[in-house]
Each structure stands twice: as C-alpha cells, then as structure tokens.
Amino acid sequence: MSDLNNRRLEIDALRAIWAIRHHGGITRAAEALGLSQSAVSHKIKRLETSLGCELLNRKAGATAFTTEGEELLDYAGRILGLHDEALLSLSKTTLAGRIALGLTEDTTCSALAHILGRFRRLHPDVSVRTQVRMSLVLRAMLEQGELDAAIVQVFAHEVRPTDVILFRETLHWVKHPSLLLPQTASVPFLSFHDDCFYRHWALDIGQDGGIMLETVFECASAAGIIAAVSSGMGVALLNERHLRPEMQIITDRFPVPPDLVYVVRRGRKVRNAALDTLVAEIESEISRYGGLALAS
Amino acid sequence: MSDLNNRRLEIDALRAIWAIRHHGGITRAAEALGLSQSAVSHKIKRLETSLGCELLNRKAGATAFTTEGEELLDYAGRILGLHDEALLSLSKTTLAGRIALGLTEDTTCSALAHILGRFRRLHPDVSVRTQVRMSLVLRAMLEQGELDAAIVQVFAHEVRPTDVILFRETLHWVKHPSLLLPQTASVPFLSFHDDCFYRHWALDIGQDGGIMLETVFECASAAGIIAAVSSGMGVALLNERHLRPEMQIITDRFPVPPDLVYVVRRGRKVRNAALDTLVAEIESEISRYGGLALAS
DNA sequence: CCAAGCACATGACAAATTTCGATCGTGGCA
C-alpha cells in the first residue's frame, strides 16, 4: 500500500466495481463497459493493491463483495453520481419548457427516478410532468398527443426505429409444481389488469392455439400475481425478474411468449429541445451502465 | 470533445484545479501537489479539451476561473470530499475512546472543521470534546492535562519536535498613514485580549527595546483591531491575512516581530490511538493540500 | 470420476497517457 496521501481512486475503477455489482460478475461488467475481461480484472486488482485490502471474495464461485468492497461500493455510487452530474452540468445548455412524460409502474423505481431528479436540478426552468400508467394506456396517450414521450413495454417485434431501447425482458409461462394441468380442462390464468397487454396476447393465443384460458385471478401488481402463482392458483406470464425458486417454468403445450422490450417512445411530431436532452441523458446512462438498473 | 459517454473527470485533475484555486496559480499548485508546473498545466489543458470548454481565463496576469471553472470547482470540492472520506474509511481501524481537543478561534473556521466532522462520521465511537480558547490558555490546559491535544499558535522558535506544523504566519507592525509617531511620545498600542501572547511579546520588547507602548485599545476579535488600525487609533501587531490595503507596515523603529506558527501540540504523556489517528488525518490533509485553508 | 464449460487471474507485450525538463512567450514592474 502506497502512502496514504498519494493514493487515489480512479473514476474508471469505481465505475468498474459498480458495474460488477450491477451486472453480477467481472465478465458481464467488462462487456457492459466495453472492455475486455482481463482489463476489468486488472483494474480491480490495482484498486485492491492500492487500497491494501481485498474487495472481492474470489473463494466462492459467484463473485461476492467483501465488507470493504461493499463499503467502497457505497462511496463509489455517491462519487459517480456527483461525477456524472458534474459532467452533465458542464455540457448543459440552458433549457426551458414543458415535458409531459409517461412511465410504467415498473420503471418508476428504477434509475429513471435518479435521472429525472438530476434533470430537475440541472434544468430548473423545465417543468416535467410525469404520469404513471400501464403501457397500453400510455401508448394511447402518446397517439393522442397527451404525452411528449413515455417509457413503455412493447413486444420485441414492435420496436420502432425511433424507440430508445432500455432493456429486454423475457416472459415465461409459470406455475407452481403442485398445480396439474389436465389436457381436457381449461387452464386457470392469473392476469394483470384488463389493460395489460401480456393478457391480450395470452387471450389471443388462446383462440389461435386451441388452448382455453380462463381468467381466475386479476390483480394490478406483480406481487399479487406472484403470490397467486406460488399458492398454485393457476398459470401466469411473468418476466424473469419476478421468477421465484419455487416456480416451475412451463415449456411445453403453451406457445413461446414473445420477448418484451422497455423503450422510450416519443410522441408524434414532438420537437422539443428539453425532451431531446432528457432522452439523450437516458440513452447515455444506458450505454454507460449497459442497461438501466431495475428494482427487482 | 469526445463522446459524452466516454468522458470522465480524473480525480487528479480535480485535485489540481482545486489546488490552483487554493494556492492561487498553477506554479504554486504544482508545488503543493509535488508535480512539475508543466504537468499541472497539461492536466488542466486535458480537462478543458475533454470538457470542451475553458476553465481558466488566461488573458489576465492572475489566473482567474471562468464561470464553467467555478462550476466545476464546486463539484470538484464535493467529489474530492467524498473521495478522501472513502479512502479514509477503507483504511480505518475501529476506534473508540475520548479526545479532549483545544482550538483557537481562528482555526475553528478552517478546514479543521471538516476534518473533525468527517472524523465523527468515520469513528462514531470516539467522543471528541472540543473547546475554543486563546493559545496561551490552551497551552496551560495542555500542561495541566485538561486537554489531550490543542491547535495553538506559538513563536516559530518555540516549535517542539513533536509539534505538527499547520502553517506559518508573519506578524507585522501596522498603522494607518494618518497616524504619526513622534520619537518622544509613547506609542499607542492596539491589543488583543490580555492573554494574547503577541501582546506579551509586544510589552516585553517595550522594556527591552526602550520603546514605550501604551495600550489604548483592547479587543478580543481581529475585526475590532482592524477597525481601530484603519481609523488611526494606534499601531498593532497583525498577521498577513488581516492586512488591508490602507494599512501601512512599519519597518523601522520597532524590532522585527518573530514569526508565528500554528501547530498541533499534544499533551504530555498522552497515549491514545484515536488521537493518533486524528492527528495523522490532519497531517495528511496538510501534506495533500500543502497547508490548511484558513478563513481570511 | 472425468471432460467440458465458465469465470476469473496472470504475464508479456503494445498502446496510450502522463510527467519532466527545457525552452519560449507574455504581461507586470522597477
């Protein structure tokens, strides 16, 4: 360990350990950072020798952080936050105006919240009006010009060239092992709200694929659906981040669900400098971290 | 300017512009950072090109910051604060105990306050009791074991090997030009409090040097003395950071005042791990910035 | 129990960045 005064934490190294945490592993982090695996490995090693302590616990198979690692991670988050804000602050142009933005409930708790908060701070003259609705509702509002932009879920094959992709999600048919599905009977289906478009797709395939789905449960929140699946009430369409160990993924009988994508979609013919900047910031955040961190 | 995503602010560069501000100039900053002048110059240049804007205004003789420079400076301060705290936090040992610390009024408003605040955060189990008194009082308290350590002013020739030097100060005899000092009359003297040891020295030389000083004004705060000097009430001993343009430095007739030094002085036979750490942190802060920033 | 696969570490080398010393230009000042 060099003398305390000459030590310093490289911003890049901090971003590396941050990426390791949020992508779960060095290899994944390297990919997200656009570096080779060995480069990231070296970075961490250098960080460790300069600090004179272990940051990662290499014993186990999965990369785990040591106590010191967790501690540094906390500082890293704060330092990077300030750093990125400084960068934006210095490249900002004075913006004013009004943005009507739509979000889904899912994305509200993601890094989006930070981006929006920072945007407010950096551009106090822009008023951002945010509304949380379901994807289908948001899309309708976009069409009618009620929103300037929205963060919505769409099927992967529906992505438009102007959409900004935030991250992808895979849907699975799931059920609890205790639930048996006789060929003859109709399938009990656990569904999100009426306007949820998983549900639309599910009911559509019901007609095409000759599978009879019967909606036996309806709930707007993922937590409710998860509970219902776990108690064996029926089958549901869930994305990967909601899967629980006790759930069983159904691979036969049902058609493969299409992939979902979260995108930033802009309203028709909206020309708005403030919105351009906000979308650019979201894009930059994504490319920097290789996707938005979502609360799971 | 490279792509927004690939830009980053080097910690070292931030420390450099911070040092430039606090030492007034690149050359001075380079010295404090232990680098060559050209290295610091380059650092700033790189920072500027990576940000795509000017940070320093080179037109004028004195180095002035641009608006962007000031803005970055603000972020730099916050980032460096976090950075340094992270560094300390990772090299800390669990400390507990009690520290009785003495300060002078002057140092209360300096970087010391930040160091103490950070120390509290990093070592919540150490209770730091701080008392503000004049240097002579503090020294007496140290002798009697009432304090574990104190930050006091002493004459440069009185510095002990165990003292940690914070910074030096030069005293000057000053008066307002309108005040004339006839050889025959006694000299009107503007004095700090009774216990101020400038005053002791001044009265001592009065006896030795054959100069008759008559204390005509007594005030505990520097502001009061400054006002009195400016209004021509008498002569005073002031340190450089309190000099005002309208004041006249007296170079003849009076003996040259001794230099003063602010030091951290530890109590006798105090063995205290927490105190060791605190003193070490103060030392490290000094060596990093080449002295403590004092409110002037 | 072995082979394959995955995730990370490591070493050598190439590329880039950073630093230094020297030198030059400029504005302030006696």
Added chain:
DNA sequence: TGCCACGATCGAAATTTGTCATGTGCTTGG
C-alpha cells in the same frame, strides 16, 4: 527597457492501461 514571475508548449522518458494468450479453480452433466 530589461528583468522577473508565470504559464504554454515541445520532445523524450516514464508510467499506466488495455489486450491477447494462457493458466487455474470450481461446477456440472454424463
């Protein structure tokens, strides 16, 4: 006007950082 302090700039040297190729250890499935 000449000096001086300060900063810019340049080429060479030193240091840092990244990549490729390869090695190690752990898990997994046959």
